Amino acid sequence: MAGLPLLPELLRQLFSRPATNTFPSRHLPSSVTGFLAKVARGEATIHPPVPTPPKFRGKIVYDREACIGCSLCLRVCPAHAIEFIPETKRVRIYVTQCIFCSQCNDVCPKDALHMSPEFLLATEDRYAESQIVE
Amino acid sequence: MSAEKTKKTIPYTVPIGPVHPALKEPVMFTFGMEGEIVKTVDFAPGQTHRGIEWMGMRRNPVQIVHMTDRVCGICGIVHSLSFARAVEQIVGIEVPERADYIRTILHELERIQSHLLWAGVAAHELGFDSLFYLAWRVREQSMDLIENLTGNRVNYGIIQIGGVRRDISSEQRSLIEKGLAYYQGLLDKMATLFLEDSTVRMRCRDHGFLSENDARILCAVGPTARASGLNMDVRQDYPYCAYGDLDVKAILPPAETGGPRGDVYDRIIVRLLEIGQSVEIIRQCLESLPPGEILWEPKMAKLLAACKKAEGEAIGRVEAPRGECMHYVRMAGKEAPESWKIKASSYSNLMSWIPMLQGEQLADIPIIVASIDPCLSCTDRVAVTRNGRSAILTKEDLTRLSREKTRRMMQ
Amino acid sequence: MIETLPAILIGAVLVAVFSIIIGLLLMGFDRIVAARMQARIGPPLTQPFIDIRKLLAKENVVPENAIPWLFNLAPVIALASAITILFYLPIAGFAPVLSGGGDLILVMYLLTLPALALVAGGFASGSPYATVGAQREMVTMIAYEFPLAIVVVAIAWRLAAEGISLPFSLATIGANPVWGLVGPLGAIGLLILLVVLLIVTPAELSRVPFDTPEAETELAGGILVEYSGKNLALFSLTQGVKTVAMASLVVALFFPYRLAAIAGISGFLGAVIDLLFYILLITLVTFISVSVIRVAMARFRINQVVSVYWIYLAIAGLGGLLLVMVDQIMGVV
Ligand code: SF4
Ligand code: SF4
Numbered sequence: 001m002a003g004l005p006l007l008p009e010l011l012r013q014l015f016s017r018p019a020t021n022t023f024p025s026r027h028l029p030s031s032v033t034g035f036l037a038k039v040a041r042g043e044a045t046i047h048p049p050v051p052t053p054p055k056f057r058g059k060i061v062y063d064r065e066a067c068i069g070c071s072l073c074l075r076v077c078p079a080h081a082i083e084f085i086p087e088t089k090r091v092r093i094y095v096t097q098c099i100f101c102s103q104c105n106d107v108c109p110k111d112a113l114h115m116s117p118e119f120l121l122a123t124e125d126r127y128a129e130s131q132i133v134e
Numbered sequence: 135m136s137a138e139k140t141k142k143t144i145p146y147t148v149p150i151g152p153v154h155p156a157l158k159e160p161v162m163f164t165f166g167m168e169g170e171i172v173k174t175v176d177f178a179p180g181q182t183h184r185g186i187e188w189m190g191m192r193r194n195p196v197q198i199v200h201m202t203d204r205v206c207g208i209c210g211i212v213h214s215l216s217f218a219r220a221v222e223q224i225v226g227i228e229v230p231e232r233a234d235y236i237r238t239i240l241h242e243l244e245r246i247q248s249h250l251l252w253a254g255v256a257a258h259e260l261g262f263d264s265l266f267y268l269a270w271r272v273r274e275q276s277m278d279l280i281e282n283l284t285g286n287r288v289n290y291g292i293i294q295i296g297g298v299r300r301d302i303s304s305e306q307r308s309l310i311e312k313g314l315a316y317y318q319g320l321l322d323k324m325a326t327l328f329l330e331d332s333t334v335r336m337r338c339r340d341h342g343f344l345s346e347n348d349a350r351i352l353c354a355v356g357p358t359a360r361a362s363g364l365n366m367d368v369r370q371d372y373p374y375c376a377y378g379d380l381d382v383k384a385i386l387p388p389a390e391t392g393g394p395r396g397d398v399y400d401r402i403i404v405r406l407l408e409i410g411q412s413v414e415i416i417r418q419c420l421e422s423l424p425p426g427e428i429l430w431e432p433k434m435a436k437l438l439a440a441c442k443k444a445e446g447e448a449i450g451r452v453e454a455p456r457g458e459c460m461h462y463v464r465m466a467g468k469e470a471p472e473s474w475k476i477k478a479s480s481y482s483n484l485m486s487w488i489p490m491l492q493g494e495q496l497a498d499i500p501i502i503v504a505s506i507d508p509c510l511s512c513t514d515r516v517a518v519t520r521n522g523r524s525a526i527l528t529k530e531d532l533t534r535l536s537r538e539k540t541r542r543m544m545q
Numbered sequence: 546m547i548e549t550l551p552a553i554l555i556g557a558v559l560v561a562v563f564s565i566i567i568g569l570l571l572m573g574f575d576r577i578v579a580a581r582m583q584a585r586i587g588p589p590l591t592q593p594f595i596d597i598r599k600l601l602a603k604e605n606v607v608p609e610n611a612i613p614w615l616f617n618l619a620p621v622i623a624l625a626s627a628i629t630i631l632f633y634l635p636i637a638g639f640a641p642v643l644s645g646g647g648d649l650i651l652v653m654y655l656l657t658l659p660a661l662a663l664v665a666g667g668f669a670s671g672s673p674y675a676t677v678g679a680q681r682e683m684v685t686m687i688a689y690e691f692p693l694a695i696v697v698v699a700i701a702w703r704l705a706a707e708g709i710s711l712p713f714s715l716a717t718i719g720a721n722p723v724w725g726l727v728g729p730l731g732a733i734g735l736l737i738l739l740v741v742l743l744i745v746t747p748a749e750l751s752r753v754p755f756d757t758p759e760a761e762t763e764l765a766g767g768i769l770v771e772y773s774g775k776n777l778a779l780f781s782l783t784q785g786v787k788t789v790a791m792a793s794l795v796v797a798l799f800f801p802y803r804l805a806a807i808a809g810i811s812g813f814l815g816a817v818i819d820l821l822f823y824i825l826l827i828t829l830v831t832f833i834s835v836s837v838i839r840v841a842m843a844r845f846r847i848n849q850v851v852s853v854y855w856i857y858l859a860i861a862g863l864g865g866l867l868l869v870m871v872d873q874i875m876g877v878v
Binding site for chain 3: 147149154155156170257260261262263264265267271331333334336337497
C-alpha cells in the first residue's frame with residue numbers, strides 16, 4: 001500500500017506462525033517456581049530453550065583431580081571469581097562472580113577448567129551450593 | 135486554525151530523565167518549552183558512571199580486555215579492540231594477519247546488529263512498534279551468527295591482546311555466507327520499510343537538523359557526522375585491522391535522496407546503507423581470509439610478562455557503529471596500566487543534541503535524542519559527588535584538576 | 546421501547562455489565578491480533594481482566610501537588626459517561642435503554658465527556674507531562690469532532706431527504722439502513738464517510754497514530770502518568786467501554802442490520818443470533834480501526850493530528866457528503 005509499506009507484511013504475519021520464543025511456557029505461569037516444580041514432578045512440560053551454540057560459555061566446571069594448584073587462573077580472572085585454598089592447594093570458583101570469559105580455561109596448564117552449556121543459574125542466594133564450584 | 139496549541143507566554147520547563155521511556159539509558163534533560171516548542175536545551179550526563187577505568191587500573195591487560203567487553207552492552211568488539219590495539223602498540227605486538235581479518239569480520243557483524251538495533255529503537259521512539267519488532271527480529275540473524283562465532287550473544291570474549299581467541303572454521307564460514315545472503319536480500323526491504331513509509335518520513339524529514347558546520351565545530355563523529363555531510367570514517371582515514379586491504383569509503387547520504395541535509399531521515403539512510411557496506415566488507419574479508427596463526431602469543435604467562443615489561447603510551451582508535459571510539463592507555467612497567475581512559479563515540483556526539491533539539495517540538499525529542507544513537511554507559515566516565523550530593527565541575531575546575539593530574543603523572 | 550423506571554434500571558445495569566465485559570474482551574482481542582500482526586504470540590484473551598483485577602488490588606497514589614477531589618473524581622465521571630453513551634445506542638437491534646428525538650446529537654456530546662474527564666484529571670494531576678497530555682487531548686478532541694460531525698450530518702441529511710421524520714434518532718437510522726437509500730454514487734460517498742469514521746475512532750480512543758496525549762515515549766503516558774491503582778483501573782474500563790461505544794456507533798450508523806430478522810428467525814434464538822452478529826460486527830470494526838491502524842503507523846505529532854483531521858479527513862468527509870447529495874438530487878431528477 002502506498003505510503004504504508006509495512007501493512008501487507010503485517011497482514012501476512014497475522015496468519016503466519018509468531019516468532020515468539022515460548023521458553024519456558026507459552027504464557028507466563030502464575031508462579032514460575034511453582035511451574036518449575038511441576039515440571040520436575042512431571043505434571044507440566046517445559047518448552048525447551050534455544051539450543052546453545054557450540055562454544056557457549058555457561059557455568060564453569062572444575063576437574064579437581066587434574067588441577068595442580070598452580071593458581072595461574074587466579075592471575076587472569078578479571079572478576080576475582082577464583083579463590084585459592086592454601087590447605088588443599090585447590091581453587092574454589094564463585095559462579096555468581098564469574099563473568100563467563102573462559103580466560104581461566106585458556107590459561108590452565110592441566111586443562112582442569114571448562115565451560116559447560118548450563119545457563120539457567122538464577123538463584124536468590126549468592127552462596128548457594130549450585131553457585132560454588134570446587 | 136493554527137496547528138499549534140495556545141502558546142503560553144511564560145516558558146515552562148519539562149524535565150526528561152534521568153529515567154524516562156524516551157531514553158534507553160539515564161541522562162538528565164531540562165527543556166525550556168514554549169507551548170510544544172523547545173526553546174532551550176540543557177542536559178547532564180554522568181548518571182550512569184560505573185568506574186570501570188578505576189577497576190582496570192588495578193588489573194593486568196589480559197583481565198582488562200574482558201572488562202572492556204562490558205563497557206557497552208552493544209559494542210562488544212569495539213571497546214576490546216581499541217583497548218587491545220592501544221596495548222599492542224605499546225608492547226610492540228604484531229597481530230597475525232588472520233586475526234586481523236577475523237577481527238574485521240566480527241567488527242562489521244557487530245555494526246550490522248548495532249545499526250539494526252538502532253533502527254528498532256528509532257521506530258519505537260516514533261511509536262511505530264511493528265517496525266521495531268521487525269527490525270529486532272531480523273537482527274537476531276546477526277546475533278546468532280556472532281553467538282556461533284564467539285560463543286556468547288552479548289559479551290563475546292573474542293578479542294585478546296595480540297589476536298583473537300577463536301578461529302573461524304569452514305562450517306562457520308558457510309554460516310557467515312548464509313547470513314550475508316540473508317542481509318543482502320533484506321536491504322531493499324528495510325530501505326522500503328523505513329524510507330518509503332509516509333509516517334516515518336513525516337516525522338523524520340527536516341527534523342533534528344545538524345548543519346555541516348555545527349557537526350564540524352561540535353566534533354560529531356560516525357553516522358551523525360556523515361549524515362551532515364562530513365566525509366569521515368576511521369576505517370577510511372586511518373585504516374586499522376584489515377581495512378587497509380579493503381575498499382572502504384565513508385558513506386554519505388546519496389544525492390538522489392536529497393543529498394546530505396543532516397536531519398534524522400539522513401541518519402536513517404546512512405545507517406541503512408552502512409549495513410549494506412558491512413555485508414560487502416565481510417564478503418571481501420572472507421574471500422581473502424589468509425591462513426595462519428590467530429594469536430601473537432598463545433601462552434598467557436608470556437603475554438603478561440611482555441606487557442609487564444612494556445613502557446609507553448598509545449591510543450587505540452576504531453570506528454564504532456556510533457563513530458570513532460578511542461582508548462588511551464599508558465603503561466609504566468607494571469602489571470596494571472598506569473592510566474586508562476575511554477572516549478566512547480557518543481561522547482563526541484552528545485553536544486550535537488543542542489542544535490538539533492532547539493526549535494523542535496516536544497514530540498520530536500525522543501527520536502532526535504535517539505537519532506545520534508547515544509550510548510551513555512560507555513560515555514559516562516565521571517560522576518562528581520561531594521558529601522553525598524552530585525556536584526558540577528566548571529571548566530576552570532577541570533583545567534586545574536587536569537594540570538594537577540598531569541603533574542602527578544610526570545613525577 | 547422500554548418505558549417504566551424499573552425496566553430502565555434493569556436495562557441500564559445489563560448494558561453497563563455487558564459493555565464492561567465486552568469492552569475488556571475487545572481490548573484483549575485487539576492485543577492478540579496486534580501481537581499476531583507483529584509476529585508475537587501476545588497475551589491471553591483475558592489479560593485485560595487480569596490487569597484490572599491487579600490494578601483494583603493496588604493503592605491509589607495521589608501526587609502531592611494534585612487537586613485530590615478532581616483527580617479522584619475524573620475516572621468515575623469518565624467511566625459513568627462512557628457507559629451512558631451506550632444507553633443511547635442500539636445494541637444488537639435492541640432498542641436503546643434511553644432515547645429521544647435527537648439522540649445522535651446527544652451521543653456526540655456524550656462522546657466528548659470521557660475525554661473531558663480525562664483532561665480534567667490530567668490537569669488535576671499537577672505533573673508537566675499530564676498537563677501537556679491534557680492540552681494535546683483537547684486539541685485532538687477539537688480536531689476529530691469536525692469530521693465526526695460531517696459523517697453524522699451526512700447520514701441524517703440523507704434520511705431527512707427521504708422524508709423520514711426524526712432523522713437524528715438512532716432508532717430511525719436503525720430502521721432505515723442508509724445503504725438501501727442510495728445509488729452507486731451515494732454508495733461511494735457513504736464508503737468514504739465510513740472510512741472517515743473508522744479513522745476518527747482511533748483518535749477517540751487515543752490509539753496510535755493519534756495517541757499523542759499519552760505518547761509513551763514522549764510523555765511517559767501523558768494524561769495518565771500520575772494515575773495508578775483503582776483510578777487507573779477505572780480509566781482502563783473506560784477505554785474498553787469507549788471501544789464498545791465507538792464500534793457500536795459505527796455499526797449503528799452504517800450496519801444496522803439484524804441477521805435474525807433477515808433470516809426470519811424470531812424469539813430467543815433470534816435475539817441470541819442478533820447479539821452474536823452484533824458482537825462480530827463490533828469486533829470487526831475494532832480490528833480495522835484500532836488494531837490494523839495502530840500497528841501500521843508511526844505516531845503523529847500534534848500538529849499533524851490536527852492537519853490530518855481538519856484538512857484531509859474534513860475534505861474527504863465533505864466529498865463523501867457531496868457525493869451523497871448529488872446522488873440524492875440525481876435520484877429525484
Ligand atoms: S570464566 Fe572468567 S570470570 Fe569466570 S572464573 Fe574463569 S576467568 Fe574468572
Ligand atoms: S590454572 Fe588450572 S591447574 Fe592451575 S590452579 Fe587453576 S585450575 Fe588448577
